[in-house]
Amino acid sequence: MKKIKSRYEHIIILKHLLRWSLIAIPVAAIIGSVVALFLWLLETATSFRWAHPWLLFLLPIAGVIIYFSYKFSGKNAEAGNNLIIDEIHKPGGGIPFRMAPLVLITTVITHLFGGSAGREGTAIQIGGSIAGFFVKKFKLNKEDTRILLMMGIAAGFGSVFGVPLSGGIFALEVLTVGKITHKALLPCLIASVLADIACKSWGIHHTAYFITFKDTIVYTAKFIHFDxxxxxxxxxxxxxxxxxxxxxxxxxxxxxxxxxxxxxxxxxxxxxxxxxxxxxxxxxxxxxxxxxxxxxxxxxxxxxxxxxxxxxxxxxxxxxxxxxxxxxxxxxxxxxxxxxxxxxxxxxxxxxxxxxxxxxxxxxxxxxxxxxxxxxxxxxxxxxxxxxxxxxxxxxxxxxxxxxxxxxxxxxxxxxxxxxAFSKLTAEEQRGAKDTLRELRKERLKGKKWKA
The missing domain is CATH 1.10.3080.10 (Clc chloride channel)
Known part of the structure; x- marks a missing residue:
């Protein structure tokens, strides 16, 4: 660990936050704007399908178009969110910029013809792809690459659902089961908030949900303040x-x-x-x-x-x-x-x-x-x-x-x-090749026991 004189600690922290704030401004603005375009296209496609229900019969053809789009243009972009998570854990291969337009267009096609899908995966891939583009432009080292890719996830998630606080935490929590890293805490929050602002500035409105239930508590004890x-x-x-x-x-x-x-x-x-x-x-x-x-x-x-x-x-x-x-x-x-x-x-x-x-x-x-x-x-x-x-x-x-x-x-x-990082059954830290959920599932299907 690099030794830092205590009297300079807060100056270094301030420089760190200013640096990532300046980086977050263009990254989040672009991600939020592309997500706004995506949400508008999604709403347009959905309304058009409602007006023309016969489009459902073309869903198999739409699937073929999507398949060949990725076959000839997608390459490793086919891995989607998993590619971004892998790249954060082990930077090296990079996130292809083509991932953003490819997943945006093919998701809209899926919805236009009636496929049952969502939008978070697309937003995260848009965020990761654009963040990956800036990684190359800024020529960042591996540690900074991880932070910027996490910011891309936060910006995409926070803006697509209009939940900037959740977006910042999601980007940190989703990487490893049972462990949250704080190294990108503020950069992710800043990116998520700025992307949400950018998305809404284009006139995008998110669905409002309401819980009207009012809890009436019959106290069984003075110290229990819930039903x-x-x-x-x-x-x-x-x-x-x-x-x-x-x-x-x-x-x-x-x-x-x-x-x-x-x-x-x-x-x-x-x-x-x-x-x-x-x-x-x-x-x-x-x-x-x-x-x-x-x-x-x-x-x-x-x-x-x-x-x-x-x-x-x-x-x-x-x-x-x-x-x-x-x-x-x-x-x-x-x-x-x-x-x-x-x-x-x-x-x-x-x-x-x-x-x-x-x-x-x-x-x-x-x-x-x-x-x-x-x-x-x-x-x-x-x-x-x-x-x-x-x-x-x-x-x-x-x-x-x-x-x-x-x-x-x-x-x-x-x-x-x-x-x-940690099993849900014990407090013991996991080690070895079984670190990913993919490997755990393979071993479970083979009937092998793994250390819980």
Whole structure:
């Protein structure tokens, strides 16, 4: 460790923050602006699909276009978010700049023709790609490269959802399960805040969600300032949310692995995936599970917004969205997982509330953030997201739901390049080749035991 005279410490800290603030301004401004363009294109594509439902029948063709776009232009950009996480852990190969336009265009194509996908993955790849471009321009060393790439993740995530605080923490927490590094704490927060400002300055508005439930507490003891029975329901809900996260992650990886194993002509994978989405849509008789799922012009449909109301979702709406999204993203289409995870969680929370008598909007909100927390192994960022989206009145319930879901999602996740610093079962630090979730899953499927 480099020795620093104590009297110069604060001057060095000030110089460090000023340097990264100056770097963050152009990086965040560009990322926020590109994310704004992406969100506008996404909204336009979704509205056009609603007006022309026959576009769904072209989804298999859209899948072929996406496949060949990556085959001839994508190269290592196909790895997506995992490539960015790998590059932060071991800088070397770099993030290709073509990742940003490629994922933006192919995600819009996915949504235009009815694929069930989200937007977070695209925003993170946009942020990582643009940050990677600046890494080359600034000729940064490996340590500074890591920080700038983390800033790219923070800027993309914070601006796409309008949650700058969560975006800054997410970029730090998502890299390693069980460990948060503080070396880029303020740079990530600055980048996330500036990107969010840049995005909103283009007139982009994010969906507003509300929890109108008001807690009436019957005190059983003077020192208990929350509804104990409701808290127990939140714990049970958190277990369900964690298991749903596990199911989603495992189903995505399973579909992808078996598709590539048994379908030798690779461009046929998205064709089959598109056909499955069409068939399922007509079997269920609804387009509720296509696209983002945030809202829908059909008053009889299920969406994230309707999940906050009693009767706004069926008991199995969460499962259908989970299945649609797993097929879409595992069989060659592009987009993120997070907004569908919001849908899955909100719909599961709605069903859980209807069964247990818990407040519907509260449980929908808890599912919204907790399923995401379990699937990405980021319970702290998701707790903060709950505060940013729904207000801080029920922060305790947010934390309990997210932390419980995190544990019950097991050693799985949608980002297979995540490192495992500490097991969820013990406090023992992990070492060796099993550091990534990808390696852990391989060993689990082979039936091997690994040190928990």
């Amino acid at each position: 104990l029975r409701l808290l127990l329901k939140v714990v049970m809900g958190g277990i369900c949310f964690g298991l749903a996260s596990y199911l989603f992650s495992e189903l995505c990886h399973t579909i992808k692995n078996y598709s590539n194993k048994f379908i030798k002509t690779k461009w046929l994978i998205p064709v089959l995936g598109g056909c499955l989405i069409i068939v399922l849509t007509y079997i269920l008789g609804t387009d509720s599970y296509l696209g983002l799922g945030v809202s829908n012009p059909d008053p009889n449909s299920v969406s994230i917004l309707t999940c906050f109301k009693a009767g706004g979702a069926g008991y199995f709406s969460w499962f259908w969205k989970l299945l649609f999204t797993a097929i879409t993203l595992s069989m060659g289409f592009k987009g993120g997982e997070v907004t569908p995870l919001f849908f899955i969680g909100a719909a599961l929370g709605n069903a859980f509330a209807m069964i247990t008598g818990a407040p519907v909007d509260l449980m929908a909100g808890l599912g919204f953030i907790a399923v995401f927390a379990g699937a990405t192994n980021t319970p702290i960022a998701c707790t903060l997201m709950g505060i940013e989206l729904f207000g801080g009145e029920y922060a305790l319930y947010y934390a309990v739901a997210c932390f419980t879901a995190y544990y019950f999602s097991g050693h799985s996740g949608i980002y297979q390049s995540q490192r495992l």
